Amino acid sequence: MYSEKVMEHFMNPRNVGEIEDADGVGEVGNAKCGDIMKMYLKIDNGIIQDVKFKTFGCGSAIASSSMATELIKGKTIDEAMNITNKAVAEALDGLPPIKMHCSVLAEQAIKSALLDYSKKYNVHIEGLDDVDFSDDHHDHIEEE
Amino acid sequence: MYSEKVMEHFMNPRNVGEIEDADGVGEVGNAKCGDIMKMYLKIDNGIIQDVKFKTFGCGSAIASSSMATELIKGKTIDEAMNITNKAVAEALDGLPPIKMHCSVLAEQAIKSALLDYSKKYNVHIEGLDDVDFSDDHHDHIEEE
Amino acid sequence: MSKYIYMDNAATTPVKEEVLEAMLPYFTEKYGNPSSVYSLGSESKVAVEKAREQVAKALGADKKEIFFTASGSESDNWAIKGIAYNRRNKGNHIITSKIEHHAVLNTCKYLEKQGFEVTYLNVDSDGVVDLEELKNSIKDTTILITIMFANNEIGTIQPIKEIGQIAKENDIVFHTDAVQAVGSVEIDVKDLNVDLLSLSAHKFHGPKGIGVLYVRQGVRLDNLIHGGGQERSKRAGTENVASIVGLGKAIELATGNLEEKNKKLSALRDSLIEKIESKIDYVKLNGHRTKRLPGNVNVSFQFIEGESLLLMLDMNKIAGSSGSACTSGALDPSHVLLAIGLDHETAHGSLRLSLSEFNTEEEIDFVVEKLVGIVDRLRQMSPLYEKIKGEK
Amino acid sequence: MSKYIYMDNAATTPVKEEVLEAMLPYFTEKYGNPSSVYSLGSESKVAVEKAREQVAKALGADKKEIFFTASGSESDNWAIKGIAYNRRNKGNHIITSKIEHHAVLNTCKYLEKQGFEVTYLNVDSDGVVDLEELKNSIKDTTILITIMFANNEIGTIQPIKEIGQIAKENDIVFHTDAVQAVGSVEIDVKDLNVDLLSLSAHKFHGPKGIGVLYVRQGVRLDNLIHGGGQERSKRAGTENVASIVGLGKAIELATGNLEEKNKKLSALRDSLIEKIESKIDYVKLNGHRTKRLPGNVNVSFQFIEGESLLLMLDMNKIAGSSGSACTSGALDPSHVLLAIGLDHETAHGSLRLSLSEFNTEEEIDFVVEKLVGIVDRLRQMSPLYEKIKGEK
Numbered sequence A, B: 001m002y003s004e005k006v007m008e009h010f011m012n013p014r015n016v017g018e019i020e021d022a023d024g025v026g027e028v029g030n031a032k033c034g035d036i037m038k039m040y041l042k043i044d045n046g047i048i049q050d051v052k053f054k055t056f057g058c059g060s061a062i063a064s065s066s067m068a069t070e071l072i073k074g075k076t077i078d079e080a081m082n083i084t085n086k087a088v089a090e091a092l093d094g095l096p097p098i099k100m101h102c103s104v105l106a107e108q109a110i111k112s113a114l115l116d117y118s119k120k121y122n123v124h125i126e127g128l129d130d131v132d133f134s135d136d137h138h139d140h141i142e143e144e
Numbered sequence C, D: 001m002s003k004y005i006y007m008d009n010a011a012t013t014p015v016k017e018e019v020l021e022a023m024l025p026y027f028t029e030k031y032g033n034p035s036s037v038y039s040l041g042s043e044s045k046v047a048v049e050k051a052r053e054q055v056a057k058a059l060g061a062d063k064k065e066i067f068f069t070a071s072g073s074e075s076d077n078w079a080i081k082g083i084a085y086n087r088r089n090k091g092n093h094i095i096t097s098k099i100e101h102h103a104v105l106n107t108c109k110y111l112e113k114q115g116f117e118v119t120y121l122n123v124d125s126d127g128v129v130d131l132e133e134l135k136n137s138i139k140d141t142t143i144l145i146t147i148m149f150a151n152n153e154i155g156t157i158q159p160i161k162e163i164g165q166i167a168k169e170n171d172i173v174f175h176t177d178a179v180q181a182v183g184s185v186e187i188d189v190k191d192l193n194v195d196l197l198s199l200s201a202h203k204f205h206g207p208k209g210i211g212v213l214y215v216r217q218g219v220r221l222d223n224l225i226h227g228g229g230q231e232r233s234k235r236a237g238t239e240n241v242a243s244i245v246g247l248g249k250a251i252e253l254a255t256g257n258l259e260e261k262n263k264k265l266s267a268l269r270d271s272l273i274e275k276i277e278s279k280i281d282y283v284k285l286n287g288h289r290t291k292r293l294p295g296n297v298n299v300s301f302q303f304i305e306g307e308s309l310l311l312m313l314d315m316n317k318i319a320g321s322s323g324s325a326c327t328s329g330a331l332d333p334s335h336v337l338l339a340i341g342l343d344h345e346t347a348h349g350s351l352r353l354s355l356s357e358f359n360t361e362e363e364i365d366f367v368v369e370k371l372v373g374i375v376d377r378l379r380q381m382s383p384l385y386e387k388i389k390g391e392k
């Protein structure tokens, strides 16, 4: 079902954990739907110096979290803002269609943590105003 | 599907043919339903001296005809009248339920030939008055 | 010749060795449920999807359009009821033909009881549907046309492309029961304008109890079997992995060298017909002489009944079939033979010999030789033949 | 331990060697169509009828009451739709439970769209239906009660005999989905007052894609699959001879020494439960502790999600399943776990390990050891566990 890359990141997730004095913390998803991602950022000089995550969720949620943290580590805020869910999925060599929402959650977790940072430090971040963290990202399987 | 006895009578039917100067000839069934039995009797002194048949029909129709002729050959008219379809079927070691009508036809063929004899020679035969040679002997398979 | 001669390939076929071999691992080793997360499950899933590709390729379809079912009958039922129930608000009229398989006919009869209206098209003496009659039968309320690709008894092939065109022009869904055609004639669903197509593996050396419904993308129909999310939530039930794998392999083999195989098979068929017609009198070929399945021979021998004929063939180790009522347990003989205008008596005396790539000219000769004797023997026993002889 | 440990027998089971052996001749040698007149056909017919006897014996039924289908799902659909459509003029009300398999639930939902009214009974925290609620739900218009014999997720066994008695007293047809129960618990349809019963071979080491609907003599229901005269004209389609033979053999083997097998299996199950409960905290057993299938273990590990758990078990060559939404592609986690009162979060962290006679105590120990490590690892990654630890 999953690519080797997904399995590799799932079995050996990068950057698991918390950052005690994080500059931005974001949590998205909810337990009802089966996935919660929490992301911690350490930001210095507009650069993401460190990032950690904790995730309750399926294999692709954990792999997406891991990959997302890898993608933004050491990057500027602007670069991090440009990481889309597609980029996360592609970096994982793809996700099954039914699991694409995990990559969406990962993108949202980054943005949510950045929003927290922007509020805490009163920094304006381009593109964060119209972000929607609603949960309606699941594929519904319809039966007639 | 068929007993060995049925197959034996089907492959080696007894008394196939016609009797030129028969004392009684009976024909029952119709081609529409797939079986016609024609029976020829030679009767002397109230005894069935000879019997022949021709049958258009399935394996059990031919076997039933053959068995029926064997059962009445050399018998008295009364004995022949007592041959039921069940007796024919039992003598064949049974017929599949769906083929029971073939034994019914055989019984009717005997009676029809005897009726012809009774008319031709103006002999009254006990039990022939209320015989019904209608064709409604098939099992209908119902589907809901 | 002591070998069994099997000429009832339209009834069912033996599974090819390669097909069985492909299936075997999926019973005892690779038994995982395709819906399962773990690796044993994924392996099964991959196998099912490979088979889906094989079917799609054989039909010129996309793999998303292939749904596995448990038989040709289920596919027919699903197609017809699925469209009928789904489009009930658009109309209640269905067009079919008088010579369909019972899986279609009895489904239509059931729908009639539920308030649907069904037109049963006539066929000509060769068993071909009249396109003008079809056009004239179309109403505002017509929601489905279901016409079989090739007839299972007499082998006649219908003008499917033309029917598809008529359906398309009138915006009516077109289903074809291609159970006898797949693996025997070239099929491209796109080219033929077919919306729904039924097939069954056991007719082309695959296992029994597995079939396919092709559903053109965009065509919506109600489920027949509701439940789990299998087959993209359109057909519930744990996938029959081994049989699906077998179906995939069998269709690949059957459609691989179709042209060559059919040239050989048609020649064999025509040789059998020619020999029967030249050696036995009072015989009639049923079905169209050229527009027929490459392996189908159907003849009526007058004055005799089909089941007796089959039993005597069986005694000679030859397997065939008949349209006689006596073989079906019904009162009337084959509705197909009656629809092409045979009287009951002649219909009862019909014999179908359906050939496969495994039959040989040598077998043909043996069968004809036996037939000559058997037909004569049964006619000697027949009161109908007696009459004819008397008249002559 | 490098062997694969299979503990997902409720999803499907490997075909037993003896079963496959019984099936094999019917693919390539004895391939005749059971409806055919000739000897090759009769052989198949005899094989099908022998299997019918085997099933009848296992259920305490008469062979005339046994109808072969292509899956448990088909049997469920046929039973429910067949009764609903047949008795429509008597009433439109159906009673079922909230924890049925989707083959029952989605069929009921479909019927609701067609004007039927369905009552979905609650279950208690052990997953048992309340007989009083059942009695109170019965109306003049109630035509069918369908309650599963044993639940596929949590293993809880329902009071079937009592439900059968209630149905009988009220002259309502009673169907039970016994797909998980057959081969695992003693069943006598006469004793239990069951009118219709579904089973599926692949749950007891038979092949996939073959099932049975038991129909008590005298109970009338519409066909689901119309067509030819197979199965006494009640279920059309060329018989899947090989699979039917496999089902017959498998049910004979599965019910042969049931009592002994189950004693062993229940002990193994209880050992697994006891070890998990003693070695892992924040864990909850789902389903009734004693009135449960002998092979079923279902536990929820709080703060973690089921699919991750399964993947990590798979990495350790252990196959299990979960009621997590992520494994089913649906939005909500298992409707069964929600119905017994679990919150979404806990339901997501459920694990089902379903044992068969082939599992061993050694495997149990290995699995528990691995589980301890995996659960801990996932909890260390979980933001929910972090909160709990913070609160402590």
Ligand SMILES: Cc1ncc(COP(=O)(O)O)c(C=O)c1O
Pocket (backbone or CB within 6 Å): C236, C237, C238, C239, D010, D070, D071, D072, D073, D074, D076, D101, D103, D148, D150, D151, D152, D177, D178, D179, D180, D200, D201, D209, D211
């Ligand atoms: C309780 C129950 N009912 C029905 C089914 C459906 O059976 P099948 O997969 O054979 O259609 C299953 C298993 O999948 C089941 O566990």
Ligand SMILES: Cc1ncc(COP(=O)(O)O)c(C=O)c1O
Pocket (backbone or CB within 6 Å): C010, C070, C071, C072, C073, C074, C076, C101, C103, C148, C150, C151, C152, C177, C178, C179, C180, C200, C201, C209, C211, D236, D237, D238, D239
């Ligand atoms: C034309 C046609 N349609 C449908 C069927 C039914 O197929 P199955 O036996 O797989 O249900 C058959 C064969 O029996 C057939 O020949």
